[in-house]
Every structure is written in C-alpha cells, then in structure tokens.
Amino acid sequence: MDGRASDLPRFRFDRTVPDDGYCWWYVDVLSDDGKLGLTIIAFIGNVFSPYYAWARRKGPADPHAFPAMNVVLYGHGHKRWALTERRRDALSRDATSLAIGPSQMRWEGDALVVEFDERTMPVPGRIKGSVRLTPSGETPQIFALDAGGRHMWWPIAPASRAQVTLEHPNVSFSGDAYFDMNFGARPLEADFDWWNWSRAPTSRGACVLYDVIRLDGSRQVLALDIGRDGSVRDVDTPPLAPLPPGTIWRMPRETRADAGGAPKVLKTFEDTPFYTRSEIATRLLGEDVRAMHESLSMPQFTKRWVQMLLPFRMPRRFV
Template sequence: MSEDGRHGLTIIAFIGSVFSPYYAWDAARDPFAHCAINVVLYGERANRFAMTERTARSLARDAASFSLGPSSLEWDGSVLTIRLDERSAPIPHAVRGTVRVRPRALTAQPFTLDAPGLHRWWPMAPDCEVEAAFTAPDLAWRGSGYHDTNDGDGALEDSFTDWTWCRAPLKAGSAILYDVRRRDGSGQNLTLRFGADGARREMRPPLEASLPPTGLWRMPRATRSDDGRASVTRTFEDTPFYARSLLASTLDGEAVRPVHESLSLDRFRNPLVRLMLPFRMPRRIG
C-alpha cells in the first residue's frame, strides 16, 4: 500500500482469495484454485481496479518470489519488486507497471486476531519507501508505503462481523490502529506504534472518533484519535461491504493523514452482494 497525497495504490497477492465469490461457492475450498493479484490504483487522472482470479496452473512461487499469470513479486533481501500486467474490470483497461517497495525496517512478530488463533496478521514493514512507475495508465510517483501479510485457517466471515484499520506515517515511524469485532461478540482494539527501526514503541490508546458513512453504499466508518475527532479527506473506494478512505486526525500528538479501511463481513456474506462481485472479479481457468 502506498500514497503520496495525490495517488493511492494497493496491491494484494492472494492464495485463497478471501473476497472471491468463486472461493465461497467452491465445495472443495481449495485455496490454490482461487489465486489473484489485486491492484487498486487511485490517481488524479485515472483510477483502476484489477482482480482476475486464476488457478494453480498460473501460479509459481518459492521463498523469494511469487508469480501469477503475467504479474510477479520478487524479494531480494532489501527491495520487493512488483511487476504488474493486469486488466481492470468491469471496464477493461490495462494496468501495467513496476512498483518497488523498500522497507526501512522489519518488525518482530505477527498478531493473532481471534481467540482460537485461526487468523494471523503481521505488519511486517509498517514504514516503506515506494517507487511506482506505470505505463498504463501513464503515472509515476514516490511516496510512503506499508507492507503486511495475513494468513488464516478459516473464512473471515465465520470469525468476524466487521473491522476497521488505519495506518498513519509519523515523523519517526508509523502508527496502526486495528479494531476487530468477532462473531462471538468479543473484540480487539490494537494500538501500535513502530519506530523507524521497526521496534514497537509505547502509545496511549486514542479515543473513539465517529466518521460519516460513505455516500453511495452508506458503509459505516469509525476510527480513533487523540481527541476523539477525525474527518474524511477523500473516499477512495465505496462498495457494498468495503470502504477505503483518507482521513485527517491526530495520533500520538501529531497531525496525521491516515489511510483507513472499513470492512463489513455481515454485508459481504449476503448472497446478493456475492452475486455482484464477478463483475469486478473475473475468473480465468489456467
């Protein structure tokens, strides 16, 4: 994930695409039959959303690389190089370019999001330098970025009802807020600050701050801040079950512009919502 104030970029490599309707409908629940590289690009002149699902026949991976169809990710020990050659949907536009992610430091450990330990999240590199160069559309920039990993042993919608997450760059390091609501009625609010060296720092838990719902789908949004106040600067993504936004707030005494997401898994599991998803998530066999 990267943004520079004018552009935003999210890239997710999936084995077992957790938001895939095809995966949800698959009785075998084989994650390798449902792989995807999701690219979401926001710019002043062009926006793109690409998420083509492919099978294991299009997948190759080892300890340092991951390739799926025409796109790939490769780690050389200091730089993650992502080469993209995808096509957006429902309007087919090329999404082609190279993104280089340079973590300033790596963190020590993952976090468990549910009581049984089925879902794990690791904010591996909370503070990165990102260089993006696209030929389709024609865009290039440098900005602040973030890299994490998720893995799990069950469907997200079986364990959680909703969550909110945000990450804000700070003068030295970054802050991450991750609030999950579990299906058993319990919850977990993570308040994390990492220094520029990747080490975890103490941070006072901020106060609840309300946000307006999104304009089209009325997705609920909420966050936390030092003074219990926050505002939406820009809504990047407004869907029936997910919203991504740029906020203005205060965290650990600093004025910040966090990238924020809201996810409703109650909405996602609605059969009507799942029937809408293939229009944006086409599937290719082979």
C-alpha cells in the same frame, strides 16, 4: 494486548495455506503530493472471491485454486481497478518470490519489487507497471486477530518508502509505503463481524490501528507505534471517533484518534456494500497525520445479492 506469537516463521512467500484458509500480502503507497495512491494485494485463497465461497459450501476447498492479484490506482483522472482471479496453474512461488498470472512479487536484496500487468474492470483497460518498496526495518511481531490464533496479522514493514513506475497509464510517483501480510486457517466470515484498520506515517515511523469485532461479540484493538527500525511499542487505545458513511452504499465506518481529534475523510477510494477504503486526516500520537483507512463488514459480504454482484468486479479466468 493478546495474541502475540513471536515464534512463528519469518517472512516467506511459500508458507503453507490450509484448505479453506488464505494468505495475502498487502502493499500501499500514497504519493508525497497527496494526489495519487496505489494498493496491491496478492491473494492465495482470495477471501473476497464468490467463487472460493461457493467452493467452500461444497466441502473443504483448496485456496491455491483461487489466487488473485488486486491492483488499484487512485487519483483524479487515473483510477484503475484490477482483480482477476486465476486457476491453480497460474500460481508459482518459492521462499522469495510469488507469481500469479502475469504479475509477481519478489525480493531483490533489501527491496520488495512488485511487477504487474493486469486487465481492469468494470471498465475494460490495462494497468501495467512496477513498485519498488524499500523497508526501513522489519517488524518482528506477528499478532493473532482471534482468540484461537486462527487468523494472524504481520505488519512486516509499515514505515517504508516506495517508487511507483507505471506504463499504463503513464504516471510515476514516490511516497510513504506500507507492507503487511495476513494469513488464516478459516474464512474471515467464520470468525469476524467487523473491522476497521488504518496506517499513518509519523515522525517516528508509523502508527497502525487494528480494531476487530469478532462474531462472539468480543473486541480486540491493537494500537501500535512502530519505529523505522521495526521496533513496536503498544500505546493506549485511542477513543473511537466517527467518520461519515460511504458516499454511495452508505457503509458505516469509524476510526480511533487522539482525544479531541476530529478525523475527516479526504478521499474515498473504494465504496462498496461491504468494504470502504479511504484516505483520512486525523490526529494520532500527538501528530496531525493522513492515514490509509479501511472498514470491512463480513455480514454484508455474505449477503447473497452482494455475492451475485462481485463477479462484475472480479472475474475468474478459467484458461
């Protein structure tokens, strides 16, 4: 495996984010009964923002002027999507907390607490509530996704539990949870063509796969068996396994699974021209598991017609 960087600073919300760069913190929870899911991403320098992309074309752009909190609830009858980008003065943070508009992440003792109150799009509505995520251990390693170390990934707490309590809509659940962060000094489209990522709870903790194709054609695959105590073990790279394309936009997607495994899509949560998020049933490390999975195509993201569609899903507040 290339790109391990264990000498980087430990987790903080106030790390430096350079011009044209980004930092995001990602949480997902899948309910124990398999019916509901929640994903939250807090961005400084929203990497999927058409506004940030347009600003970068004019010269170096400040990522702190493009913060956003993405909150998405999945489940029959409960789908909610919110991603409102805000101005620099809507962002505040210190080592242990991060606030973007009316939503925030913070540490309370050993738990990560996320509180959010966001307006949904494209169907107007509201999603309000909280998540309390309790890690069983912290992963010490940080990994480079490119040869130059300009894009880093830290699977901070991939084997966690979380309690989700919502007011709008009125629903609560608990389940296996995951928490990581990505940060970089350049836009994703400057260095990446494609990636597939997945995380699956296992009897030991979690199996996390990160499969990256860079713009220069090189490929990096991280296949990690992460214990509940945060210990990391590299495993042999599972073979590629096909998945059906997205149902609406037909975005290609694939994964990796144990030899002989036959992954299948259980639910497609997000189906866009450049990105899919799905729950899949697969086999990893000799176990039958269900996994959160995503595929991302940066060439698709940079197409002009896609950029013109994005404001309908991610508005920007100028006040």
